[in-house]
Amino acid sequence: MLKQTALTIILILVNTLAQASPITFTFSGIGDLTLNGTNHNNTAFTVTLNADNVDVQPPPTLPTYVNLSGTIDLGDLGTATFDNLLYIYSSQDGGFAGFGDNDKGDLFGLFDNGFLTYDLISDFGPLTVGVSDVDDPLQWIDVETSLGKTTFENFTTATFSATVSAVPLPASAWLFGSAVVGMIGFVRRKNS
Known part of the structure; x- marks a missing residue:
């Protein structure tokens, strides 16, 4: 007994x-964007995505979280929610991480050898990369947000971090x- x-x-x-422990992914940087047809140069932005660290989709493809909601803080322009569900991905083979919109595809990617060991379920960063290591935002065109349509023309420096919150x-x-x-x-x- x-x-x-x-x-x-x-x-x-x-x-x-x-x-499950909540995990917050943050992509931030500076870029030139268009919001509802108005150009805004050198705009600071922060994209925040939230998930639980047990919801990661394992390989055979890239480790990925799917069906996430997220926000983008555009400083003085305001903070918006994305209208479509988002996903985040990381590749230990290729040394990159990024996120995308279920409708538009990959929106933002960063390349750095630091991602060769990142698993999407633990704390990471912050890792800052230069303009040559930020993926060209070819698909970030007319992405629907609560502030309106956003299009990024380019990014300069960008930072990625992931923070796991302890669950008491x-x-x-x-x-x-x-x-x-x-x-x-x-x-x-x-x-x-």
């Missing part, structure tokens, strides 16, 4: 610790665990 109870506690704690163990798990430990102590004391 005591061994079964101890095994149950271990299984519950392992299951609790294996919960729920109080109910601690309460349950302490109750089970108390019961084990009671049973052992009663049997002695």
Whole structure:
């Protein structure tokens, strides 16, 4: 009985610790863009995508998160949500990472050897690359956002980071665990 109870506690704690952890991906930089037909040069931007680190789609293709929502902060122009679902990808073979729009395809990619070891499920960066290592934004044309249609003409420096947020163990798990430990102590004391 005591061994079964101890095994149950271990299984519950392992299951609790294996919960998904929120992960935030951030792409930021400076670029020339058009918003609703108006040109804006040297505009700082930050794209933020949120996922859970257990939702990554493994190879045979690139490790990818799909069906994500995201925002783009365009400084003084405002912050917008993307109208279409997004995806993020990384290639350990090719040394690149980026994100795309389910309707338009790949929107933004960065190339750096630092991505050769990145798995999309852990903390990473920040990693800043120069203009020669930022993928040409050929598909970022009339991307629908809550501020309107955005088109990027080019990017200069860009930065990528990923931050995993710790998920605290729920109080109910601690309460349950302490109750089970108390019961084990009671049973052992009663049997002695």
